[in-house]
Amino acid sequence: MKTISEQKHQARTPVQKRGMETKKKIIEAAEALFAEKGYHKTNALEIAARAGVATGSFYSYFNNKKEVLIEIIRNFYAAATEKVINSYNLEERDNITDNYREGKKLIHHMIKALYEAHTINPSLHREFIAMVLLDKEIEAISREEDKKVIAAITSIFNAFSEHSRVKDTEAAAILLHRVSEEIIHYIRIMGSDMEDNRLLAELEDMICRYILVEG
Amino acid sequence: MKTISEQKHQARTPVQKRGMETKKKIIEAAEALFAEKGYHKTNALEIAARAGVATGSFYSYFNNKKEVLIEIIRNFYAAATEKVINSYNLEERDNITDNYREGKKLIHHMIKALYEAHTINPSLHREFIAMVLLDKEIEAISREEDKKVIAAITSIFNAFSEHSRVKDTEAAAILLHRVSEEIIHYIRIMGSDMEDNRLLAELEDMICRYILVEG
Amino acid sequence: MKTISEQKHQARTPVQKRGMETKKKIIEAAEALFAEKGYHKTNALEIAARAGVATGSFYSYFNNKKEVLIEIIRNFYAAATEKVINSYNLEERDNITDNYREGKKLIHHMIKALYEAHTINPSLHREFIAMVLLDKEIEAISREEDKKVIAAITSIFNAFSEHSRVKDTEAAAILLHRVSEEIIHYIRIMGSDMEDNRLLAELEDMICRYILVEG
Amino acid sequence: MKTISEQKHQARTPVQKRGMETKKKIIEAAEALFAEKGYHKTNALEIAARAGVATGSFYSYFNNKKEVLIEIIRNFYAAATEKVINSYNLEERDNITDNYREGKKLIHHMIKALYEAHTINPSLHREFIAMVLLDKEIEAISREEDKKVIAAITSIFNAFSEHSRVKDTEAAAILLHRVSEEIIHYIRIMGSDMEDNRLLAELEDMICRYILVEG
DNA sequence: GATGAATGAGCATTCATTCAT
DNA sequence: GATGAATGAATGCTCATTCAT
Numbered sequence: 001m002k003t004i005s006e007q008k009h010q011a012r013t014p015v016q017k018r019g020m021e022t023k024k025k026i027i028e029a030a031e032a033l034f035a036e037k038g039y040h041k042t043n044a045l046e047i048a049a050r051a052g053v054a055t056g057s058f059y060s061y062f063n064n065k066k067e068v069l070i071e072i073i074r075n076f077y078a079a080a081t082e083k084v085i086n087s088y089n090l091e092e093r094d095n096i097t098d099n100y101r102e103g104k105k106l107i108h109h110m111i112k113a114l115y116e117a118h119t120i121n122p123s124l125h126r127e128f129i130a131m132v133l134l135d136k137e138i139e140a141i142s143r144e145e146d147k148k149v150i151a152a153i154t155s156i157f158n159a160f161s162e163h164s165r166v167k168d169t170e171a172a173a174i175l176l177h178r179v180s181e182e183i184i185h186y187i188r189i190m191g192s193d194m195e196d197n198r199l200l201a202e203l204e205d206m207i208c209r210y211i212l213v214e215g
Numbered sequence: 216m217k218t219i220s221e222q223k224h225q226a227r228t229p230v231q232k233r234g235m236e237t238k239k240k241i242i243e244a245a246e247a248l249f250a251e252k253g254y255h256k257t258n259a260l261e262i263a264a265r266a267g268v269a270t271g272s273f274y275s276y277f278n279n280k281k282e283v284l285i286e287i288i289r290n291f292y293a294a295a296t297e298k299v300i301n302s303y304n305l306e307e308r309d310n311i312t313d314n315y316r317e318g319k320k321l322i323h324h325m326i327k328a329l330y331e332a333h334t335i336n337p338s339l340h341r342e343f344i345a346m347v348l349l350d351k352e353i354e355a356i357s358r359e360e361d362k363k364v365i366a367a368i369t370s371i372f373n374a375f376s377e378h379s380r381v382k383d384t385e386a387a388a389i390l391l392h393r394v395s396e397e398i399i400h401y402i403r404i405m406g407s408d409m410e411d412n413r414l415l416a417e418l419e420d421m422i423c424r425y426i427l428v429e430g
Numbered sequence: 431m432k433t434i435s436e437q438k439h440q441a442r443t444p445v446q447k448r449g450m451e452t453k454k455k456i457i458e459a460a461e462a463l464f465a466e467k468g469y470h471k472t473n474a475l476e477i478a479a480r481a482g483v484a485t486g487s488f489y490s491y492f493n494n495k496k497e498v499l500i501e502i503i504r505n506f507y508a509a510a511t512e513k514v515i516n517s518y519n520l521e522e523r524d525n526i527t528d529n530y531r532e533g534k535k536l537i538h539h540m541i542k543a544l545y546e547a548h549t550i551n552p553s554l555h556r557e558f559i560a561m562v563l564l565d566k567e568i569e570a571i572s573r574e575e576d577k578k579v580i581a582a583i584t585s586i587f588n589a590f591s592e593h594s595r596v597k598d599t600e601a602a603a604i605l606l607h608r609v610s611e612e613i614i615h616y617i618r619i620m621g622s623d624m625e626d627n628r629l630l631a632e633l634e635d636m637i638c639r640y641i642l643v644e645g
Numbered sequence: 646m647k648t649i650s651e652q653k654h655q656a657r658t659p660v661q662k663r664g665m666e667t668k669k670k671i672i673e674a675a676e677a678l679f680a681e682k683g684y685h686k687t688n689a690l691e692i693a694a695r696a697g698v699a700t701g702s703f704y705s706y707f708n709n710k711k712e713v714l715i716e717i718i719r720n721f722y723a724a725a726t727e728k729v730i731n732s733y734n735l736e737e738r739d740n741i742t743d744n745y746r747e748g749k750k751l752i753h754h755m756i757k758a759l760y761e762a763h764t765i766n767p768s769l770h771r772e773f774i775a776m777v778l779l780d781k782e783i784e785a786i787s788r789e790e791d792k793k794v795i796a797a798i799t800s801i802f803n804a805f806s807e808h809s810r811v812k813d814t815e816a817a818a819i820l821l822h823r824v825s826e827e828i829i830h831y832i833r834i835m836g837s838d839m840e841d842n843r844l845l846a847e848l849e850d851m852i853c854r855y856i857l858v859e860g
Numbered sequence: 861g862a863t864g865a866a867t868g869a870g871c872a873t874t875c876a877t878t879c880a881t
Numbered sequence: 882g883a884t885g886a887a888t889g890a891a892t893g894c895t896c897a898t899t900c901a902t
């Protein structure tokens with residue numbers, strides 16, 4: 001007996017310029033509020049108000065608060081992945097030689113690049129990481145992006161296998177990815193008391209020793 | 216007219232046996248629910264119902280939902296710190312010698328111990344980590360415990376400085392702590408597809424190379 | 431400052447061909463949706479969407495949802511009245527004789543005709559009957575049409591008074607009208623488990639006994 | 646992955662006196678409002694306000710507006726069925742004789758009893774009948790009660806088969822039930838212009854002629 | 861005329877918390 | 882102390898209607 005019209009109200013996908021702008025305003029407002037007071041303490045009404053649109057408009061573009069978050073996170077992770085992969089694809093890679101100091105310099109640049117890439121508002125970033133832990137759908141987005149980064153690292157290992165100590169490149173890629181992200185998150189979003197450079201220096205040292213063949 | 220009575224209703228601290236048991240029942244119910252459906256989706260009514268007590272009783276022991284979480288997290292982190300520190304204070308420590316293989320064996324045991332120590336329900340653990348990111352008060356608890364662990368690691372470094380490559384022991388301690396936790400969390404709570412041992416092996420290798428003086 | 435412009439926006443009455451078609455499309459869409467999901471669960475947006483016109487266009491032709499319903503119901507009842515009255519004005523009427531069997535045959539045809547005339551979608555018909563009960567304006571439409579039918583029946587009684595038992599022709603007309611409609615609705619829209627013919631046969635018998643002079 | 650706690654908040658079933666009274670107040674308020682402004686135009690907030698309880702209390706006892714309606718309708722139909730069946734079980738039944746006048750007297754009493762039994766507020770009754778047409782769940786309640794009445798009528802036919810013209814007692818029972826209800830509803834809730842007695846007299850005549858063997 | 865984005869009042873529902881019993 | 886009914890502010894979401902393009 002269920003008819004076709006059981007259909008759930010579908011969020012609008014704007015095509016016109018005005019619609020695009022409204023959607024953008026909503027996303028920006030949501031982002032600001034998520035950063036300021038956190039996702040759970042923000043509600044749709046506030047987002048709409050901050051965006052300067054009516055509540056109804058919010059629900060024209062998103063079915064609920066989570067959908068905005070997902071859109072924001074998706075964009076953020078896509079951009080982050082790109083940045084990170086780029087940071088691994090430095091031009092210097094071409095100049096790689098077989099000596100330890102060159103490798104060290106390369107790793108130094110990579111870490112620096114990764115560090116520089118993490119420029120997002122720390123509070124917002126906390127929310128994202130928390131939501132990855134709390135929500136399966138958001139976790140899936142994060143995993144998808146992680147896969148790309150890990151694939152990139154693995155391919156680097158494979159390309160430079162003769163210069164590297166690493167045997168299990170797949171495990172090593174995951175290890176490196178998680179370790180680098182973790183330490184940079186620690187610095188960037190946890191606000192370590194320690195000077196950033198001291199931790200980065202140790203990280204660099206650890207990675208070099210782990211990866212590079214001593215020569 | 217309101218004078219002294221502005222005082223916030225204060226949750227009772229039970230001393231009698233019955234009260235202790237009621238409180239314990241509430242904590243266990245809350246823990247189960249936080250694990251099953253997450254902290255944010257659990258409410259006081261449900262916790263009381265699951266604990267088999269009246270709603271009012273819940274508010275006799277806790278001022279709100281967060282207080283239960285804090286109590287649970289506090290207990291969990293205290294126990295975790297103890298386990299972790301114990302895992303670093305292995306008896307073998309006394310037998311340490313200056314050779315690489317002994318050091319490697321020691322690190323292997325430490326990682327194993329850390330891995331074994333992480334036996335909490337993964338969903339609950341996710342909630343905890345997320346809440347550390349989302350709530351300043353909970354973050355403070357976590358930081359406090361982390362400090363203890365880091366102090367323990369630092370003291371190990373100091374004790375064995377002659378056998379270790381590490382110079383900046385404080386930074387190294389933080390690095391080691393975060394890296395180990397991160398990888399073990401990755402295995403334990405993210406449910407990596409990879410066999411646990413492959414990642415653990417790489418972690419061990421990385422730490423050894425980082426810390427130990429080659430013999 | 432508001433003066434003349436207090437005037438309620440007046441729905442357009444289309445005269446051009448395009449306008450007529452748009453209005454027709456809206457009415458058909460509304461009818462389909464009212465049948466599928468009921469009047470109360472259908473909204474203007476959906477009607478417009480199903481009709482393939484813009485929301486705004488809907489409000490060009492109708493001031494609100496109820497107006498469409500009224501237009502549909504008005505059309506439906508006008509057509510129904512016509513059908514029903516025609517079913518009472520059978521040619522056989524002319525051949526009426528004074529004997530019981532002829533009268534019975536005539537009543538049989540009338541009931542059959544009434545039954546055949548009720549071909550509307552049962553769900554939609556339910557909505558109509560419900561709305562007649564729920565809305566005074568719609569009730570008035572229904573009453574108006576009923577009056578015509580009752581007048582027709584009364585005039586038949588008057589024409590054949592010598593062959594009929596009925597004294598209070600006005601009351602009898604109402605009785606007959608309501609009884610016939612009720613039973614046919616029961617069959618048609620309630621979906622009685624019983625075979626239609628059994629009920630129709632009893633109805634026929636009852637009406638015959640009530641009206642016809644035994645001969 | 647779906648846990649137990651997907652459980653929908655369950656409406657409370659009050660056992661204590663206070664709870665019973667609150668529920669009763671809500672039901673009475675709902676009934677009054679449904680009669681005054683109709684089911685669809687009444688909302689939960691109003692019902693609570695009229696009942697003199699908080700919105701939350703409404704939702705403690707009912708999951709939504711429809712549930713109150715169902716409770717009211719269920720009670721109403723149960724009472725109505727009882728009244729109607731009682732009206733068919735008149736004591737005079739025992740005195741039934743084989744002559745037409747006795748039968749006529751009996752039928753007269755039955756119709757009178759049925760008429761007297763319909764004392765509900767007409768507006769409310771309209772709502773009920775409309776909702777039977779509009780909502781499957783409510784329709785089911787009505788059908789269930791109708792079955793009982795029809796069974797009672799059938800059993801009367803069976804008991805007095807020798808005095809009755811009726812062959813297909815099942816169909817006749819349905820016919821009689823619907824016809825009587827319809828005419829009495831017409832009088833009671835549609836507010837016929839005609840004096841009630843004229844229609845009732847015709848109804849009585851029709852039923853007598855239909856059922857009774859002429860003596 | 862037609863369009864469909866925008867509006868915002870309105871309604872359903874939840875839940876932390878209190879308090880009379 | 883324990884109970885659980887009652888509270889009502891808060892929030893999510895819908896939809897009739899308007900109006901700039």
